[in-house]
Amino acid sequence: MAQLTRVSGSVGLITLQSPPVNALSAAVRQGIVDTVQRALSDPEVKSVVVCGQNGIFCGGADIKEFGTNMSGPPLVPLIHAIEVAHKPVVAAIEGIALGGGLELALGCHYRIAHSKAKLGLPEVTLGLLPAAGGSQRLPRLIGVPAALDLITTGRHITAAEALKLGVVDQVTAHSTVDVAVKFALSVAGKPLDGRRISSLPCPRPPNMDALFEGVMKKVRQSARGAIAPIACVQAIRAAATLPYDQGMERELELMASLFTSDQARALQYIFFAQRAVARWSMPSGARWDTSKPRPVHKAAVIGLGTMGRGIAVALAQTGLSVVAVETQEKQLMAAKQEMSGMLERGAKRRGVAPAFDKIRYSPDIKAVADVDLVIEAVFEDMALKEKVFQQLSALCKPGTLLCTNTSGLDVDHLASQTRSPELVVGMHFFAPAHVMKLLEVVYGSKSSPQALATAMQLGKKMGKVSVAVGNCRGFVGNRMLKPYSEQAFFLLEEGATPELVDGALEDFGFPMGLFRMSDLSGLDVGWRVRKVDGLGKSSGASGQQARIRQGRRYSPLGDVLCEQGRFGQKTGRGWYQYDKPGGRVGRPDPWLHSFLEEYRAQHGLVARRIDHQEVLERCLYTLINEGFRILEDGIAAGPEEIDIIYVFGYGWPRHRGGPMFYASMVGLEKVLARLEFYQEAHPDVPYLQPCNLLKRLVASGSPPVHKWREVVKKLHSQL
Ligand SMILES: CC/C=C\C/C=C/C(=O)SCCNC(=O)CCNC(=O)[C@H](O)C(C)(C)COP(=O)(O)OP(=O)(O)OC[C@H]1O[C@@H](n2cnc3c(N)ncnc32)[C@H](O)[C@@H]1OP(=O)(O)O
Numbered sequence: 002m003a004q005l006t007r008v009s010g011s012v013g014l015i016t017l018q019s020p021p022v023n024a025l026s027a028a029v030r031q032g033i034v035d036t037v038q039r040a041l042s043d044p045e046v047k048s049v050v051v052c053g054q055n056g057i058f059c060g061g062a063d064i065k066e067f068g069t070n071m072s073g074p075p076l077v078p079l080i081h082a083i084e085v086a087h088k089p090v091v092a093a094i095e096g097i098a099l100g101g102g103l104e105l106a107l108g109c110h111y112r113i114a115h116s117k118a119k120l121g122l123p124e125v126t127l128g129l130l131p132a133a134g135g136s137q138r139l140p141r142l143i144g145v146p147a148a149l150d151l152i153t154t155g156r157h158i159t160a161a162e163a164l165k166l167g168v169v170d171q172v173t174a175h176s177t178v179d180v181a182v183k184f185a186l187s188v189a190g191k192p193l194d195g196r197r198i199s200s201l202p203c204p205r206p207p208n209m210d211a212l213f214e215g216v217m218k219k220v221r222q223s224a225r226g227a228i229a230p231i232a233c234v235q236a237i238r239a240a241a242t243l244p245y246d247q248g249m250e251r252e253l254e255l256m257a258s259l260f261t262s263d264q265a266r267a268l269q270y271i272f273f274a275q276r277a278v279a280r281w282s283m284p285s286g287a288r289w290d291t292s293k294p295r296p297v298h299k300a301a302v303i304g305l306g307t308m309g310r311g312i313a314v315a316l317a318q319t320g321l322s323v324v325a326v327e328t329q330e331k332q333l334m335a336a337k338q339e340m341s342g343m344l345e346r347g348a349k350r351r352g353v354a355p356a357f358d359k360i361r362y363s364p365d366i367k368a369v370a371d372v373d374l375v376i377e378a379v380f381e382d383m384a385l386k387e388k389v390f391q392q393l394s395a396l397c398k399p400g401t402l403l404c405t406n407t408s409g410l411d412v413d414h415l416a417s418q419t420r421s422p423e424l425v426v427g428m429h430f431f432a433p434a435h436v437m438k439l440l441e442v443v444y445g446s447k448s449s450p451q452a453l454a455t456a457m458q459l460g461k462k463m464g465k466v467s468v469a470v471g472n473c474r475g476f477v478g479n480r481m482l483k484p485y486s487e488q489a490f491f492l493l494e495e496g497a498t499p500e501l502v503d504g505a506l507e508d509f510g511f512p513m514g515l516f517r518m519s520d521l522s523g524l525d526v527g528w529r530v531r532k533v534d535g536l537g538k539s540s541g542a543s544g545q546q547a548r549i550r551q552g553r554r555y556s557p558l559g560d561v562l563c564e565q566g567r568f569g570q571k572t573g574r575g576w577y578q579y580d581k582p583g584g585r586v587g588r589p590d591p592w593l594h595s596f597l598e599e600y601r602a603q604h605g606l607v608a609r610r611i612d613h614q615e616v617l618e619r620c621l622y623t624l625i626n627e628g629f630r631i632l633e634d635g636i637a638a639g640p641e642e643i644d645i646i647y648v649f650g651y652g653w654p655r656h657r658g659g660p661m662f663y664a665s666m667v668g669l670e671k672v673l674a675r676l677e678f679y680q681e682a683h684p685d686v687p688y689l690q691p692c693n694l695l696k697r698l699v700a701s702g703s704p705p706v707h708k709w710r711e712v713v714k715k716l717h718s719q720l
């Protein structure tokens with residue numbers, strides 16, 4: 002909806018009214034059409050101001066309408082009607098002007114923004130392009146290079162940057178509507194010729210062809226298969242080379258190919274999934290909206306290895322006082338030095354002062370006595386963590402929340418080491434912790450709703466995408482990774498190379514294939530865990546029996562490599578070879594290829610041709626199958642939790658919407674059929690056994706992904 006009122010005698014003030022972000026729903030679009038028409042035909046109105054209610058200009062097109070039968074007036078003619086108006090129209094931008102909201106403002110003759118406003122064309126992040134004239138008007142207004150940057154990244158800019166670029170005409174720290182009304186009075190009756198952006202020529206950059214070629218190459222590389230950024234470049238090229246009307250035709254044509262694409266559906270699903278996971282619930286029925294978090298002013302981090310350093314820096318950057326505890330003096334000094342650098346770089350990036358004084362370093366765990374929350378980040382060793390939790394329980398003041406950054410150990414067991422198990426939760430950060438967006442918040446069987454609410458709220462404050470999950474080995478992310486990496490090892494045994502497996506996964510859209518990733522994080526990390534689990538020793542024996550451990554097929558390939566001291570990048574050798582220890586660029590290693598051949602010969606394995614399809618099906622479908630098991634076990638409340646974890650923490654390509662969404666796009670029948678096919682070929686691999694929930698969903702006609710949460714809820718209520 003939109004309301005027209007007359008202010009200051011002759012200014013028609015149009016206010017968009019659609020909480021929470023004044024999105025351009027059918028009703029709002031109709032409201033704009035009606036109010037603009039009334040304002041323009043009212044002889045008492047000499048100029049017009051457009052604003053949004055509650056200090057928010059407009060969040061853009063109503064994303065909830067996409068994928069439905071869209072009704073109501075379309076945006077393009079609506080914005081055109083404003084631009085060709087004979088009375089000046091001023092956009093008063095408070096809060097946000099995003100997507101269609103900014104495109105609406107670009108149709109106005111003047112734009113005045115509040116100093117705290119954010120502007121942008123983020124359509125590309127939803128698999129779209131600014132197709133309400135944005136791709137044609139913005140380059141005309143601010144030039145091709147700046148428009149390429151804003152439209153292909155979708156980044157939000159501050160009012161100050163918008164002013165510098167020329168997106169807005171004025172920035173004010175006062176009431177934007179008052180300033181805009183005053184300005185509208187001053188321009189009433191003045192000519193508008195130079196103010197209609199569509200009639201301006203698009204500035205032609207020098208070496209235009211080379212510029213577009215270079216940008217397209219860069220965009221293709223970073224898009225990793227996403228189609229919207231490429232369409233954005235094509236649309237801007239149309240703006241630079243064609244008259245406005247033809248450019249608009251091209252914009253429409255490109256948008257038509259994006260609008261109904263699977264990628265747009267996936268990206269829009271992720272947009273809503275990210276918001277849905279904030280509305281967490283526990284199996285007990287406790288929920289986000291009924292559980293009150295405790296205030297956290299002071300926190301402690303125990304253990305200043307890579308993870309602890311990142312967590313402490315992230316906490317300090319949030320404004321919390323942090324006690325950073327490291328009992329080994331040498332490690333403490335090294336941490337202090339590195340963390341100062343991290344704080345300095347972070348502050349420079351964000352244009353603020355470094356938060357050095359927020360962190361107090363201590364070699365003594367007793368320094369935790371007065372903190373509200375502790376995050377334990379010591380070495381991934383249960384005995385060590387047990388001891389730390391016993392100490393924390395004795396030293397902390399009553400009510401202190403005790404969190405563990407374990408990446409998969411039993412949170413209930415750690416809670417059992419304390420006097421107040423209800424105050425123990427997992428806060429699983431991802432490396433580097435001050436950069437990575439994901440936080441898995443793990444509730445144990447005794448964790449209180451308040452403890453979970455506190456950790457979730459702290460995660461949000463730290464700018465993390467926080468996902469609440471139940472307690473099991475590996476939680477959600479690492480538990481699903483196990484079948485995925487197991488399949489990759491089996492594929493090597495059967496004839497693949499690391500390059501083939503990684504190539505298939507990178508073509509799919511992962512930034513790094515599994516073996517490249519393993520080289521980066523260190524092969525010894527998984528080896529250590531396998532040894533604790535009673536695996537991880539290459540027996541030296543040959544034949545099939547040597548590859549059966551604990552009653553199931555096992556590949557000792559990674560163990561053999563570790564025994565040879567090949568730990569990945571840090572040793573200069575792993576699944577790939579590097580120029581030197583610490584080298585970053587991996588090259589195929591002839592040694593490894595011969596080693597694989599010898600290994601196969603030793604174990605009586607005959608190499609066969611493996612293609613990308615098999616790699617993807619075996620790696621991804623087993624991972625998805627484990628995702629269904631996680632839903633079945635009640636570890637994740639819905640597919641959205643799993644998908645957000647994979648997109649934000651594991652490099653799953655966002656335009657494919659996360660593994661569970663991807664399964665729904667592939668078709669559950671197909672996923673089930675292929676798992677059955679592979680299971681028949683590999684009966685000794687339990688992860689290939691399709692799980693009951695998957696079978697149940699297929700039997701009930703494969704409902705769409707947004708219905709799975711309900712199916713799972715029903716399943717658990719029947720148990
Ligand atoms: C036919 C197409 C023609 C032309 C092309 C135009 C295309 C577009 O305009 S696409 C939309 C472009 N706009 C955006 O991408 C903005 C998306 N929104 C956001 O980035 C953020 O929500 C925000 C910055 C606007 C606000 O952030 P925050 O304050 O953190 O709140 P939330 O994100 O939790 O959002 C609150 C609430 O609002 C819903 N919402 C936000 N934007 C939209 C929208 N454009 N359409 C519909 N709904 C929107 C959001 O989902 C939240 O509600 P729920 O919690 O119920 O999900």
